[in-house]
Amino acid sequence: MTSSSDTSKRCGDCTLCCKVMEIEQLAKPAHAWCPHCRPRQGCTIYQDRPAECRDFSCLWLVNDLLDEAWQPSRAKFVLTTSEDGIEVRCDPGFPDAWRRVPYYAEIREWAVSGEQHDVTVIVITGRRVVLITPEREFDLGEVGPDERIVRELEGTRVVDARVVRVDPPVEP
Numbered sequence: 001m002t003s004s005s006d007t008s009k010r011c012g013d014c015t016l017c018c019k020v021m022e023i024e025q026l027a028k029p030a031h032a033w034c035p036h037c038r039p040r041q042g043c044t045i046y047q048d049r050p051a052e053c054r055d056f057s058c059l060w061l062v063n064d065l066l067d068e069a070w071q072p073s074r075a076k077f078v079l080t081t082s083e084d085g086i087e088v089r090c091d092p093g094f095p096d097a098w099r100r101v102p103y104y105a106e107i108r109e110w111a112v113s114g115e116q117h118d119v120t121v122i123v124i125t126g127r128r129v130v131l132i133t134p135e136r137e138f139d140l141g142e143v144g145p146d147e148r149i150v151r152e153l154e155g156t157r158v159v160d161a162r163v164v165r166v167d168p169p170v171e172p
């Protein structure tokens with residue numbers, strides 16, 4: 001989304017978040033190029049882009065621990081965070097890029113550390129979600145906006161995971 005951050009990193013020719021992120025204000029679904037994006041060049045409505053775009057920075061951009069190998073245009077996935085943990089949002093054209101060196105080993109390390117601190121690590125391609133744990137991968141299939149992931153724990157260890165529908169709030 002052609003943002004910049006307080007670090008020395010810049011988006012450069014990366015525009016991958018303009019493909020993989022949903023933009024509600026534009027009714028743009030995840031994993032489809034925004035009609036305002038010129039891939040590898042930038043946003044054609046930069047001065048007037050929605051607040052969602054202005055406010056967005058991917059994890060690579062703001063985390064100095066992630067080196068150039070993790071730049072989204074190179075890695076073929078965008079790292080984001082949610083209130084639950086870390087999200088690996090894959091370019092659908094490269095759904096297995098996260099399994100390559102050096103990413104896979106590091107993502108597994110995040111899962112090991114995450115299990116100790118109740119932080120989840122998920123890989124998202126389209127709507128398909130895979131929960132990564134130290135012992136296995138839970139392929140949860142397609143998860144809709146009205147659904148959420150429920151983990152079954154033994155201590156801190158994840159022994160199962162499933163998707164449940166979330167009831168909409170009851171109108172007063």
Ligand code: SF4
Nearest residue numbers: 001002011014017058
């Ligand atoms: S994915 Fe990150 S580096 Fe790439 S354009 Fe978006 S904010 Fe910039």
Ligand code: SF4
Nearest residue numbers: 018034036037043053
């Ligand atoms: S409006 Fe611009 S910054 Fe926002 S998703 Fe579209 S191309 Fe990217």
